Amino acid sequence: MVALDTVRKHNSTLKDLGPNLVAVFVGGTSGIGETTARAFVKHTLSPRVYLIGRNESQASKIIEELRQLNNDSQASFVKCDVSRLHDVDEACKTIQSKEDKVNLLFMSPGIMTTKGRDETDEGVDKKLSLHYYARMRFLVNLLPQLTNAGTSNQLSRTISVLSAGHEAKLLLDDLPLKNHYSLGNCANHAITMNSLAMEELAASHPATSFIHAYPGGVNTGLMDNLLGRFGSNVLFFLAKPWVVPLDQSGERHLYAATSSTYSSRDRKADGAVTGADGTKGSGAYLLSWDGSVTGNQKILNGYRRDGTRKTVWEHTLGVFESVCGRKE
Numbered sequence: 001m002v003a004l005d006t007v008r009k010h011n012s013t014l015k016d017l018g019p020n021l022v023a024v025f026v027g028g029t030s031g032i033g034e035t036t037a038r039a040f041v042k043h044t045l046s047p048r049v050y051l052i053g054r055n056e057s058q059a060s061k062i063i064e065e066l067r068q069l070n071n072d073s074q075a076s077f078v079k080c081d082v083s084r085l086h087d088v089d090e091a092c093k094t095i096q097s098k099e100d101k102v103n104l105l106f107m108s109p110g111i112m113t114t115k116g117r118d119e120t121d122e123g124v125d126k127k128l129s130l131h132y133y134a135r136m137r138f139l140v141n142l143l144p145q146l147t148n149a150g151t152s153n154q155l156s157r158t159i160s161v162l163s164a165g166h167e168a169k170l171l172l173d174d175l176p177l178k179n180h181y182s183l184g185n186c187a188n189h190a191i192t193m194n195s196l197a198m199e200e201l202a203a204s205h206p207a208t209s210f211i212h213a214y215p216g217g218v219n220t221g222l223m224d225n226l227l228g229r230f231g232s233n234v235l236f237f238l239a240k241p242w243v244v245p246l247d248q249s250g251e252r253h254l255y256a257a258t259s260s261t262y263s264s265r266d267r268k269a270d271g272a273v274t275g276a277d278g279t280k281g282s283g284a285y286l287l288s289w290d291g292s293v294t295g296n297q298k299i300l301n302g303y304r305r306d307g308t309r310k311t312v313w314e315h316t317l318g319v320f321e322s323v324c325g326r327k328e
């Protein structure tokens with residue numbers, strides 16, 4: 001476990017990373033993305049921040065508050081239905097027209113629903129897209145900008161916030177779950193494919209580090225769809241000993257986003273922790289809510305050995321090609 005004092009001490013040094021860091025928060029209009037954006041803006045020098053989501057009025061409110069937190073910050077909203085891969089491409093083009101480097105891509109878009117398979121007009125399940133395919137589309141699109149940051153000796157990192165450590169068996173003959181959709185299968189596929197993808201991308205992109213993180217229980221708007229705000233508050237009150245306070249979640253994710261213990265392969269730090277594949281400083285990390293290393297290695301080792309990691313990535317690029325007409 002990384003002690004909260006260590007997290008706070010580290011975050012208080014982030015001005016040393018220099019001015020004008022660029023961060024993209026996909027799902028930055030609420031919850032974990034929003035609180036991490038606040039922590040990022042508070043602790044860095046003249047940062048430029050992009051909040052991606054659908055809720056424009058919420059984004060305007062956050063942007064105003066970010067300005068008050070750090071007068072030298074610049075925050076903008078990019079409106080996007082992230083579940084649609086074409087819309088993801090448009091959002092990335094908007095960012096790329098303004099930035100030639102991206103230091104942090106932080107992805108936490110998500111929904112809680114008990115609805116069964118719910119296809120977008122692109123033929124992808126909405127939840128599986130928000131939790132996996134759309135995140136990977138952002139990542140693939142913005143890899144040149146992340147690499148530019150990394151090869152310029154700057155911070156270059158991506159974090160996908162979902163449920164590292166809870167990897168489970170995949171239905172290999174139905175990765176997009178067209179015929180075997182259930183909430184359990186959707187969670188298993190999104191989680192396991194996130195972990196495998198981070199490792200696969202780190203192997204070919206040594207200038208960037210790739211993290212799949214589990215946030216623990218955090219009282220955000222996520223459960224409101226099912227329980228209402230009052231119901232969520234009751235649930236989180238009853239679970240209080242296990243709940244990570246929202247501010248702390250932001251500080252902890254900022255640590256994960258910036259600490260050299262999760263360094264890229266190119267910039268391996270002395271204190272680098274063990275990566276997803278069991279090698280110190282491998283550039284891909286599976287982290288629990290407290291910054292410690294996690295991962296269901298029994299499942300992941302098997303998938304590494306038998307080539308499933310590559311199969312999952314080829315499947316992902318195949319979905320991109322069939323929906324968007326190009327893999328990358």
Ligand SMILES: NC(=O)c1ccc[n+]([C@@H]2O[C@H](COP(=O)([O-])OP(=O)(O)OC[C@H]3O[C@@H](n4cnc5c(N)ncnc54)[C@H](OP(=O)(O)O)[C@@H]3O)[C@@H](O)[C@H]2O)c1
Nearest residue numbers: 027029030031032053054055082109110217218220221222
């Ligand atoms: N909170 C927890 O206890 C917990 C625990 C384990 C895992 N997680 C995972 O962590 C991630 C973040 O959760 P959170 O608690 O921060 O949730 P949250 O507060 O509900 O935030 C979800 C974000 O996703 C965005 N989003 C949802 N659908 C979208 C769409 N179609 N297009 C664009 N943006 C969309 C929302 O933006 P707009 O409303 O602006 O569209 C919002 O910014 C989720 O994947 C969740 O499953 C959370």
